[in-house]
Amino acid sequence: MEKEKATSSCDIDVHGIARVEGEGALHVHIDNGELKNVELEIFEPPRFFEAFLRGRGFEEPPDITARICGICPVAYQMSACLAIEDACSAKVSDEIQTLRRLLYCGEWIQSHVLHVFLLHAPDFFGLEDAVELAKINRNAVERGLFMKKIGNKLMEVVGGRAIHPVNVKVGGFYTAPTKQDLEALVDDLKQALEYAVWATAWVSTFEFPDIVTSYPLVSLVHDTLYPIDCGTVASTEGFNVSPKDFLDRIVEEHVARSSALHAKLNGETPYLTGPMARFNLNYDRLTPIARECAEASGIEKGCRNPFKTIIMRSLETVVALEEALRIIENYVKPDPSFVEITAKAATGYGATEAPRGIIVHRYVLGSDGLIKEAQIVPPTSQNQAAIEEDLKNVIANNMDLDREQLTNYCETAVRNHDPCISCSAHFLNVDIKR
Amino acid sequence: MGKAKLAVWKFASCDGCQLSILDCEDELLSIAEAVEIANFTEMTRKVTDGPYDISLVEGSVTTANDAQRIVEIRKSSQTVVAIGACATAGGIQALRNYADIDEYLGAVYAHPEYISTLTTSKPISDFIKVDLELRGCPVNKEHLIELVASALAGRKPRIPHFSVCEECKMKGNVCVLVGQKMPCLGPVTSAGCGALCPAVGRGCYGCFGPVKNANTASLATRLKANGTDPDKIRRMFKTFNANTKAFEREFSS
DSSP states (O other): OOBBTSSEEEEEEEEEEESSSSOEEEEEETTTTTTEEEEEEOOOOOOOOHHHHHTTTTTOOOHHHTTTTTSSSSHHHHHHHHHHHHHTTHHHOOHHHHHHHHHHHHHHHHHHHHHIIIIIHHHHHOSSHHHHHHHOOHHHHHHHHHHHHHHHHHHHHHHSSSSSSSEEEEEEEESOOOHHHHEEEEEEHHHHHHHHHHHHHHTTTSSSOOOOOOOEEEEEESSSSSSSSSOOOETTTTTTOOHHHHHHHEEOOOOOTBBBBBBTTTTTTTBBOSSSHHHHOOGGGOOHHHHHHHHHTTOOTOOOGGHHHHHHHHHHHHHHHHHHHHHTTOOOOSSSSSSSOOOOOEEEEEEEEEEEEEEEEEEOTTTTTTTEEEEEEEEEHHHHHHHHHHHHHHHHHHHHSHHHHHHOOOOOOHTTTTHHHHHTOOOOOOOOOO | OOEEEEEEEOOSSSSHHHHHHHHTTTTHHHHHHEEEEEEEEETTTBBOSOOEEEEEESSBBBBBBHHHHHHHHHHHHEEEEEEEEHHHHGGGEEEEEEGGGHHHHHHSSSSSGGGOSSSSOGGGGSOOSSSSEESSSSOHHHHHHHHHHHHTTTSSSOOOOBHHHHHHHHHHHHHHHHHHHHOGGGOOOOOOSSSSSHHHOOOOOOOOOTTTTHHHHHHHHHHHHHTOOOOHHHHHHHHTTTTTTHHHHHHHH
């Protein structure tokens, strides 16, 4: 049976890529079997956060920047707090930083599970969505929803609300939860951990195309912990630098097709942040059960296949659940729940790991405590150039597929990176000043 | 009769309100059985043409293209519900309405000419007739379920129309404004969140927008008397629901 091959000439246009956060489109132009052009277009309308943050009080960014993204508000809140505390030369207690990590674990669990079960898994079954997936495997989807719910619950108990938590402030928390509040979550977290272990085995049975990538990977690294809430910025190219020095190494371009900016290393090289980068640069920091799951799943250390990020996200869900249980077991309620911060005229930097990659904030404060300049580098504007590299790779390797299959493949190649287009739109001061 | 067709549409927003639908973990599969999800890009590749029985609209209108798109959505929908602070008030991105948009573009983009944007961010009701508005940044997911359930049953949804103060009393929170002189927008803010902020020991920051007949001037006077810096009071009103008459007059005067 002959189907229309993509090897002839064709345009693939996907307006409104489904099952991603935010609004993006995909354009591929193939001429006589030759790939002429690939563009990931971001038409998410700009919202100008960096502009209107100027003149706001130094204590406001956790509430305001949370609104950049409903899926990863904690990532914005945490990077904002670190950057402002850095500017004000303030240091929070270990207990406060640990409680932040616990809140962040909740976000990792809900966001990763959302992606693995509701957004990504349907691709591996050729289905349109998780509702269809539930028709053939209701048990799997229900387990996913159970895990997602406990992630949200953890955010509610620590953060006061799952979407746009209200309990986070510069310097710590308005109120720290009691040990009892947290212990009430333990049974469900343990159940979720069992499901997450099962999930790593389940997703490992999916069929993965053989794609290998070579762009540099960049993630936070830490002496003892799998990076979530803190660390320095390292890459497979060998650098390991502070968030400030990292910003000096990237240049953002503004291209016509996008309301997001493309970040490249030294202005030239596409790079990737997110689960594949963290997994590769922090394999030795995987928590014990996650490490066992990684070995059992057969995923090799150093895996560079972006389709296998679904395994990596599942492993990181195990990490977040193990970490949540460990933190609750050893929990010491921070007292006081926050440190008083005195604003000063200075610049501060903060970097943490959102579920989909590194997020860096930089603030310049005036002596009046008002923000003079704000810069926010979200993961998807960093990953956009690498995603386009993946698309070229996928298309070059699959010219013999018919057009519909190739379109599905391309969409999956975008979803591999869980792009948060709402986050990516309209960021970064691009003036080529570095 | 077939299943009711539900569509979810996104405009300028953070995706948090539509995420609230996916956050209904216990109800999601039942909702998908009770209604036909005919358009919901964040959840499914499947797209079914209109007409739609219920359209949930997230986000504000900030581009010329979106100003046309919302009119088309109105034409193909029996009931249009605006969900969240962006759709009901313009959202935090409405701060551009009080600034110079060209200066904003220059501050964020190297090539402002690549960007097509309106000078304002406005709520859905500025462009079309909206049948119902759900407040909140983000909306309360229980209100969303109540809304869909009531629409299916053909009755009015039960959504609170009083202030956060009353929610605080019901919850037994000690008043942070009277007791600790904390700046709090609870007296002028719509209920719906469950008085979350006073419960963790901070003042309400108004993310559900103004309650009907909000006496913001009186509250601002009280906050000043309590020693809150007047500039800070102005900034408190100038956030997620800035582009509402009640809040606007407290920072633009």
